[in-house]
Amino acid sequence: MTDHMSDAPVRRSDGERSHVAILEAAMRLASVEGLGSLTFGRLAGELGLTKSGVAAHFDSRQHLQEETIAAAQRIFDREVLEPGLAAQEGIGQLEGVCEAYLSYLERGVFAGGCFFAQLLAEFDAPSGPIHDAVADGQRGWLGMLEGLAETARQRGEIDTAVEPAQLAFELYAPLELANYLSMLYRDPSIIERGRAAVRDTIGRAGHADHG
Amino acid sequence: MTDHMSDAPVRRSDGERSHVAILEAAMRLASVEGLGSLTFGRLAGELGLTKSGVAAHFDSRQHLQEETIAAAQRIFDREVLEPGLAAQEGIGQLEGVCEAYLSYLERGVFAGGCFFAQLLAEFDAPSGPIHDAVADGQRGWLGMLEGLAETARQRGEIDTAVEPAQLAFELYAPLELANYLSMLYRDPSIIERGRAAVRDTIGRAGHADHG
DNA sequence: AGAGAGAGTGTACGAACGTACTAATTAGTA
DNA sequence: TACTAATTAGTACGTTCGTACACTCTCTCT
Numbered sequence A, B: 001m002t003d004h005m006s007d008a009p010v011r012r013s014d015g016e017r018s019h020v021a022i023l024e025a026a027m028r029l030a031s032v033e034g035l036g037s038l039t040f041g042r043l044a045g046e047l048g049l050t051k052s053g054v055a056a057h058f059d060s061r062q063h064l065q066e067e068t069i070a071a072a073q074r075i076f077d078r079e080v081l082e083p084g085l086a087a088q089e090g091i092g093q094l095e096g097v098c099e100a101y102l103s104y105l106e107r108g109v110f111a112g113g114c115f116f117a118q119l120l121a122e123f124d125a126p127s128g129p130i131h132d133a134v135a136d137g138q139r140g141w142l143g144m145l146e147g148l149a150e151t152a153r154q155r156g157e158i159d160t161a162v163e164p165a166q167l168a169f170e171l172y173a174p175l176e177l178a179n180y181l182s183m184l185y186r187d188p189s190i191i192e193r194g195r196a197a198v199r200d201t202i203g204r205a206g207h208a209d210h211g
Numbered sequence C: 001a002g003a004g005a006g007a008g009t010g011t012a013c014g015a016a017c018g019t020a021c022t023a024a025t026t027a028g029t030a
Numbered sequence D: 001t002a003c004t005a006a007t008t009a010g011t012a013c014g015t016t017c018g019t020a021c022a023c024t025c026t027c028t029c030t
Helices: A013-033 A040-047 A051-055 A061-085 A091-106 A115-122 A129-154 A164-184 A190-206 B013-033 B040-047 B051-055 B061-085 B091-106 B115-122 B129-154 B164-184 B190-206
Strands: none
Touching (some): A013 A040, A013 A061, A013 A115, A061 A091, A061 A115, A061 A129, A091 A129, A091 A164, A091 A190, A115 B115, A115 B164, A129 A164, A164 A190, A164 B115, A164 B129, A164 B164, A164 B190, A190 B164, A190 B190, B013 B040, B013 B061, B013 B115, B040 B051, B061 B091, B061 B115, B061 B129, B091 B129, B091 B190, B115 B164, B129 B164, B164 B190
16 A cells, blocks of 8 residues: 555546646636536536546536635635735735735736636625635735735834724725726726726835824 | 507516516526526426426527626616715715615625626626626716716815725625625625724715825 | 316426546657 | 456436427507
């Protein structure tokens, strides 16, 4: 036995390649048309496989969706969180994460804009396990922005009168709208509006004339 | 002939009632789960009709979707634009429309939040006639905010250094995010964050300390 | 009152869906 | 080299979709 105590099937190299190819196509498709339009037949057609060939890689459609979300999360972490948090602690990280997000939109990391913004809109109202997962993920993102704002406030880089949760909301809002409008109008220059909004909001929080 | 030169079928009173009942259910369903999940069978089940009974009211599914959008637009006009624009010209109307939108969210006019925000997310990426219609509608909304901002600037109520298009973007962003997050978390109190953001943004544009 | 037509039911068809199987193939290992 | 199991194709089943058509019922108008 090459694998000590493992019930998992031994994956073959070609199967591994197919698996990642399927997930890449799935992320692209889901970012454009949503998780709901993620079907075995659709993916099979785009990849030149048969429906059962695709389905064989996942226990069910539900598992395909969950694996796709997990794969997209890894990409988001690599493309947004990692570079954004590489900035200096405090207001630097707050700016860094916002700029990293806008850059990630501009670079077209996902064909349909932000993968999680698509998810947010698709599962904001419906209930169920995916809704809860999306809500938790969003809470995490917003909570992180709030945490960065709180740190910046403690470091004296933003005004103590600024509520971190409110600042996180006001930064998140233009990021999301930049995503939606740039996709809707197919005009990446809209992202510059988001950039200006972030700059104004952080600048205002930094040197508010309240005294 | 009671109707001079009309090819349209004479609608019976019971048919008229069914028609509006179908559109009401369709708006509710589409605001929650999107236009894509708007099917004859689904509506029939909710209304106690048969699938063909529902389908008989529309030439095709496409027409059902278009009529549903048109009906929602009438409600939006009545619930948001009309009360919002009733305020005093200039910055009053700008505030009025934003507040009317947030109030429309709070009152739960549509079960799934803002009907058009749902559409925006659903058809931001895909191409087609519905995408174009959504894009045009959104351009109209954003253009109206920009026009109100421009008017307010000409009246001297906001700083001349403020770009109307940028201000419109910065007002629209928290409105949208308030919608999505209040639905996602099932917490209407999030709307208060949007209200605060609008207040700050308009206030800042109004008495900017730039000279 | 009677005729005409709109309203709604029931049925049917083809397409696409997820899922569950079998069979053939092929890569990896012993 | 030969075996084993992962990979993939292929097929079939049941459901749901949009659409179409035939049919009954009932409102509305003359």
